[in-house]
Amino acid sequence: xxxxxxxxxxxxxxxxxxxxxxxxxxxxxxxxxxxxxxxxxxxxxxxxxxxxxxxxxxxxxxxxxxxxxxxxxxxxxxxxxxxxxxxxxxxxxxxxxxxxxxxxxxx
Numbered sequence: 001x002x003x004x005x006x007x008x009x010x011x012x013x014x015x016x017x018x019x020x021x022x023x024x025x026x027x028x029x030x031x032x033x034x035x036x037x038x039x040x041x042x043x044x045x046x047x048x049x050x051x052x053x054x055x056x057x058x059x060x061x062x063x064x065x066x067x068x069x070x071x072x073x074x075x076x077x078x079x080x081x082x083x084x085x086x087x088x089x090x091x092x093x094x095x096x097x098x099x100x101x102x103x104x105x106x107x
C-alpha cells in the first residue's frame with residue numbers, strides 16, 4: 001500500500017518538476033507561458049509537470065481569463081521536512097552508538 005506522501009516524493013524526484021517548483025518558489029506566481037519560456041520544453045510538457053505538482057499539493061492554480069497562474073504551496077513540503085528530520089535523528093543515533101562501541105573497543 002502506498003504511503004500518503006509518495007506523490008510528494010515522486011513528484012520532486014523529477015529534475016524538471018523540481019526546477020519548475022523552485023522557479024515558482026523563487027519568482028512567485030507565474031503563468032504557464034512564463035514557465036514554458038524558461039523551461040526549455042514544450043507547453044504541453046510543462047502543463048503535464050504542473051498537473052503532477054498540483055496533484056501532489058505542491059502548486060495551486062488560479063484562473064484569470066484565458067490564463068492559468070500557478071503558485072508554490074510551501075506548506076506542502078512539511079512531510080518532506082519531517083521525514084528528513086526523522087532520518088537525521090535516526091542516523092545520528094546510529095552513529096553515536098557506533099562511536100560509543102568503538103570507544104569501548106579501544107579501551
